[in-house]
Amino acid sequence: MHIVLVTLMWLLPAVPSWAVLGGSVRSVEADRLRLHGALISVPRQGYSIHQINSPSGHVIKEYTRPDGIVFGVSWQGPTVPNLQQLLGAYFVELQQAQSATRRRRGSLLVQKNEVVIESAGHQRAFYGRAYIPKLLPDGVSQAVVQ
Numbered sequence: 614m615h616i617v618l619v620t621l622m623w624l625l626p627a628v629p630s631w632a633v634l635g636g637s638v639r640s641v642e643a644d645r646l647r648l649h650g651a652l653i654s655v656p657r658q659g660y661s662i663h664q665i666n667s668p669s670g671h672v673i674k675e676y677t678r679p680d681g682i683v684f685g686v687s688w689q690g691p692t693v694p695n696l697q698q699l700l701g702a703y704f705v706e707l708q709q710a711q712s713a714t715r716r717r718r719g720s721l722l723v724q725k726n727e728v729v730i731e732s733a734g735h736q737r738a739f740y741g742r743a744y745i746p747k748l749l750p751d752g753v754s755q756a757v758v759q
Contacts, residue, residue: 633701638681685744685758
């Protein structure tokens, strides 16, 4: 048992992490590698956009503040990406909203003080966005997260 635990502890740092909502920009490159995608980073006034285009047709955008904190993410593609990876601790909010909504189709909106999550789409065309209102940089609107 002890050997298994030590092995897991050694391998854990090697597991790629996603630039989760509220997390650090340092993991954007790990996201690019995981998606086997091309990364385009564009600095804007008060924030940066890190866009990953994957061969599977997914486009993931991660929005960061000047201090490197991810304040928003957006996605589009033929399937829903791993939202647990993208949303991190905020994934629970999405799960709760999904279980409260009995519909199978249509859009889903989670709008709380802590987080806003919008997800919609249909087969081969899914999209969504999530952002943390209190982490928006000064002078930057939630409309930039798209």
